[in-house]
Amino acid sequence: MLHKKICMLGSFSVGKTSLILRFVQSIFSDRYLTTVGVKIDKKVISVDGQDVTLMLWDLYGEDEYQKIRMSYLRGASGYLLVADGTRIATLEKTLAIKEEAEKNFGPTPFVVALNKCDLAEDWEITPEREAELAGRAWKVVRTSAKTGEGVEFAFRSLIKAMLPT
Amino acid sequence: MSDKPANDVGGPSAGGSSHEDEKALQELRTLLFSEEQHEIVALRERIESPEQRARDVSAVVAEAIQMRRARGGDHELSAALTPTVEEAVRESVRKDSHVLVEALFPVMGPAIRRSVAEVFRSTVESFNQVLESTFSIRGLQWRFEAIRIGRPYAEVALLRSLVYRVEQVFLIHLKTSLVLQHVVDPAVVTQDADMVSSMLSAIRDFVRDSFSTQQGDSLDSLQMGQLQVWIEQGPQAIIAAVIRGQAPQELRLSLKEKLEEAHRRFSRELEEFDGNPAPFEAFRPELAACLTASYRRDKPAKSRPYLAVCAIVFAVLLAGWYGYTAIQNHKWALFVENLRQQPGIVVTSFQRARGRYRIQGLRDPLAVDPEALLDQRKLNPRLAEFHWSAFYALDDSLVLQRAIALLQPPAGVTLSVQNGVLHAAGDSSSEWKKSMRERAHFIAGITAVDDKDLNDENSPRRLKAAVESEIILFELGQAEINPRQQPNLAAVAQTIQKLLQIAPSAVGNAIVELVGHADSSGPEATNVLLSQERANNAVRELVRLGIPEASLRATGIGLSSPLRPETDEQNRQYNRSVTFRVVGPETPQNR
Ligand SMILES: Nc1nc2c(ncn2[C@@H]2O[C@H](COP(=O)(O)OP(=O)(O)OP(=O)(O)O)[C@@H](O)[C@H]2O)c(=O)[nH]1
Ligand SMILES: [Mg+2]
Numbered sequence: 001m002l003h004k005k006i007c008m009l010g011s012f013s014v015g016k017t018s019l020i021l022r023f024v025q026s027i028f029s030d031r032y033l034t035t036v037g038v039k040i041d042k043k044v045i046s047v048d049g050q051d052v053t054l055m056l057w058d059l060y061g062e063d064e065y066q067k068i069r070m071s072y073l074r075g076a077s078g079y080l081l082v083a084d085g086t087r088i089a090t091l092e093k094t095l096a097i098k099e100e101a102e103k104n105f106g107p108t109p110f111v112v113a114l115n116k117c118d119l120a121e122d123w124e125i126t127p128e129r130e131a132e133l134a135g136r137a138w139k140v141v142r143t144s145a146k147t148g149e150g151v152e153f154a155f156r157s158l159i160k161a162m163l164p165t
Numbered sequence: 166m167s168d169k170p171a172n173d174v175g176g177p178s179a180g181g182s183s184h185e186d187e188k189a190l191q192e193l194r195t196l197l198f199s200e201e202q203h204e205i206v207a208l209r210e211r212i213e214s215p216e217q218r219a220r221d222v223s224a225v226v227a228e229a230i231q232m233r234r235a236r237g238g239d240h241e242l243s244a245a246l247t248p249t250v251e252e253a254v255r256e257s258v259r260k261d262s263h264v265l266v267e268a269l270f271p272v273m274g275p276a277i278r279r280s281v282a283e284v285f286r287s288t289v290e291s292f293n294q295v296l297e298s299t300f301s302i303r304g305l306q307w308r309f310e311a312i313r314i315g316r317p318y319a320e321v322a323l324l325r326s327l328v329y330r331v332e333q334v335f336l337i338h339l340k341t342s343l344v345l346q347h348v349v350d351p352a353v354v355t356q357d358a359d360m361v362s363s364m365l366s367a368i369r370d371f372v373r374d375s376f377s378t379q380q381g382d383s384l385d386s387l388q389m390g391q392l393q394v395w396i397e398q399g400p401q402a403i404i405a406a407v408i409r410g411q412a413p414q415e416l417r418l419s420l421k422e423k424l425e426e427a428h429r430r431f432s433r434e435l436e437e438f439d440g441n442p443a444p445f446e447a448f449r450p451e452l453a454a455c456l457t458a459s460y461r462r463d464k465p466a467k468s469r470p471y472l473a474v475c476a477i478v479f480a481v482l483l484a485g486w487y488g489y490t491a492i493q494n495h496k497w498a499l500f501v502e503n504l505r506q507q508p509g510i511v512v513t514s515f516q517r518a519r520g521r522y523r524i525q526g527l528r529d530p531l532a533v534d535p536e537a538l539l540d541q542r543k544l545n546p547r548l549a550e551f552h553w554s555a556f557y558a559l560d561d562s563l564v565l566q567r568a569i570a571l572l573q574p575p576a577g578v579t580l581s582v583q584n585g586v587l588h589a590a591g592d593s594s595s596e597w598k599k600s601m602r603e604r605a606h607f608i609a610g611i612t613a614v615d616d617k618d619l620n621d622e623n624s625p626r627r628l629k630a631a632v633e634s635e636i637i638l639f640e641l642g643q644a645e646i647n648p649r650q651q652p653n654l655a656a657v658a659q660t661i662q663k664l665l666q667i668a669p670s671a672v673g674n675a676i677v678e679l680v681g682h683a684d685s686s687g688p689e690a691t692n693v694l695l696s697q698e699r700a701n702n703a704v705r706e707l708v709r710l711g712i713p714e715a716s717l718r719a720t721g722i723g724l725s726s727p728l729r730p731e732t733d734e735q736n737r738q739y740n741r742s743v744t745f746r747v748v749g750p751e752t753p754q755n756r
Binding site: 001003004006031037038041042052053055057064069071072074075076077103137164 | 263338340341342343344357359360363364367370371372385440441443476621716
């Protein structure tokens with residue numbers, strides 16, 4: 001069976017931990033417990049008839065006190081770049097992290113998750129901006145760890161992008 | 166440089182002006198020493214200018230501190246620097262605390278979590294150890310030893326037996342932190358190997374990044390109480406062994422060899438690893454060979470049969486004791502069951518405590534004595550502890566006992582109780598009957614009295630019997646009433662009077678038949694006449710005593726139904742008589 005390492009990247013409190021919790025255990029909690037250091041989860045998933053063991057590295061979110069430690073990203077087969085759709089600034093931060101990761105480790109498959117899409121009235125990302133991202137031939141998925149919308153799809157898309165075709 | 170010798174040397178020109186000399190000398194000086202003079206000026210300037218001095222010291226301050234340290238003057242240096250450093254930290258926090266927070270944050274969280282986990286783990290571990298060896302003889306020895314030397318028991322136990330054991334070995338791909346192969350001692354409960362390996366790598370990354378060490382340094386062991394993780398790193402993979410106890414250094418060597426072998430055999434696979442660990446299955450036996458362990462063995466103990474014998478005797482005694490207690494318990498339970506069946510006893514609790522049986526409940530004072538029951542069942546009364554509260558039971562049998570005790574029924578009266586109803590039957594005086602009726606209702610448990618079968622002297626049946634038991638005797642051949650029989654007649658008359666008084670209600674219109682008898686001395690014809698005459702006379706006498714004639718009837722039956730066989734004179738006398746029979750009630754049908 002294939003084993004793959006995936007890193008969750010993004011600003012703090014965008015929902016990285018929540019997305020993993022939703023994806024692995026199908027649960028959601030309103031409580032915010034910030035991640036300290038790294039938390040690793042595991043999930044076996046079947047894509048195109050092939051079982052893959054995912055090692056999901058949930059990193060602490062970048063904030064003004066600490067930048068993401070690049071060494072944690074070493075050997076990752078893919079990144080889930082998470083932004084909080086209700087805070088436009090988190091999208092810019094996430095893209096900056098992506099740039100830095102590519103500088104260190106070269107191009108790596110990724111999927112952009114615009115999370116918290118259940119909070120439609122607070123949504124700050126304009127359709128134009130979204131179209132512009134998609135226009136770069138990027139995979140951009142709206143997700144909600146709360147309702148589960150798009151979560152499975154985002155991870156599956158990432159795995160497809162990672163596996164050799 | 167004095168002037169005199171110069172003059173001497175000058176000779177002829179000595180008489181010239183000394184000013185000239187002075188000038189020439191100056192010139193010479195300048196020629197000879199100008200460079201040095203400049204230097205001296207510069208030096209002076211340098212020493213006197215603080216700015217310049219600072220510049221100079223700054224160039225060598227680091228080297229100076231290093232030299233000082235090398236000389237071993239550490240303490241004074243630290244002492245000198247400490248106040249300044251402290252002040253600097255304080256100042257930094259005051260100005261912008263974020264700087265320090267940022268610097269310390271990465272090490273604080275993991276440190277706290279690790280120490281919590283360590284406390285928890287060691288608690289569980291020592292508990293396990295204790296459980297494992299508590300019951301062995303060796304365990305006891307260790308316990309004594311632990312007390313003697315004042316160390317925790319778990320520590321002694323572990324020290325005494327296990328030297329070390331390699332519990333798990335991981336082969337981990339360096340770049341991706343994914344597990345290539347994992348072997349585990351069957352006796353060990355493990356976490357998910359994938360997770361452990363990833364976490365291990367994360368920790369190593371963290372340590373390397375957090376404590377900037379020299380290039381190429383890496384975390385090569387972790388210690389948590391009795392557990393250690395030894396890590397060896399190669400260019401493509403790392404090998405990590407989880408070890409309990411104190412392993413010898415040779416083990417590290419063999420880990421290194423295994424790692425080198427893995428790199429040799431799988432260099433291509435390691436280079437091109439894409440997440441598929443299948444090729445490394447072949448390396449399993451090599452890793453498994455690292456799962457070694459070493460136990461400290463005590464010298465094989467001399468066989469000690471007396472220990473076994475003692476153990477067996479002890480076991481038999483124990484079994485015997487348990488059996489005996491079980492049987493006793495059963496007997497007592499039966500006893501209590503029997504107690505519960507007894508009228509007037511309610512058992513509310515039954516417990517065994519400290520070898521005695523404690524029975525609590527309610528007991529009617531009239532109920533059976535529990536001590537007597539104990540005797541019957543051959544149970545030791547000294548083991549019993551009765552706690553009775555008195556109460557009135559409503560069981561019929563106890564209510565009856567209570568009634569008998571209170572009412573004291575005379576001979577001839579029988580009492581019984583059924584569902585709270587007191588039945589009285591037999592003959593009694595009317596006073597007793599009356600008092601019984603009054604008092605019965607005050608007896609606990611009696612709800613009603615039924616005395617229709619209880620006859621006092623005025624009851625029709627008793628009166629009838631009284632009348633019928635009377636007899637009037639006559640002289641031989643005579644029909645006249647003997648004056649000596651008068652009191653008898655008077656008594657009969659009184660009884661008949663009473664009978665007739667209650668008759669309308671109780672017996673209807675009673676008729677009293679007077680039956681005349683004669684003995685066998687005369688001829689039968691005269692006998693009938695004689696007996697009829699006797700009955701007639703008695704009727705007449707009763708009428709005279711106030712009995713209405715309509716209630717009397719006279720019959721003479723001669724010798725046809727003798728009262729007694731005429732065997733002697735006394736019996737013969739009985740047959741010369743009048744007797745009484747109450748017939749009636751004269752109901753319309755009878756008429
Ligand atoms: N409404 C809504 N809330 C979400 C969603 N995802 C996460 N949250 C909430 O956002 C908060 C932060 O979520 P986390 O998953 O802890 O965020 P994180 O990115 O792991 O944060 P750090 O570990 O601090 O970097 C929590 O209170 C979550 O309940 C979502 O899809 N919808
Ligand atoms: Mg988190």
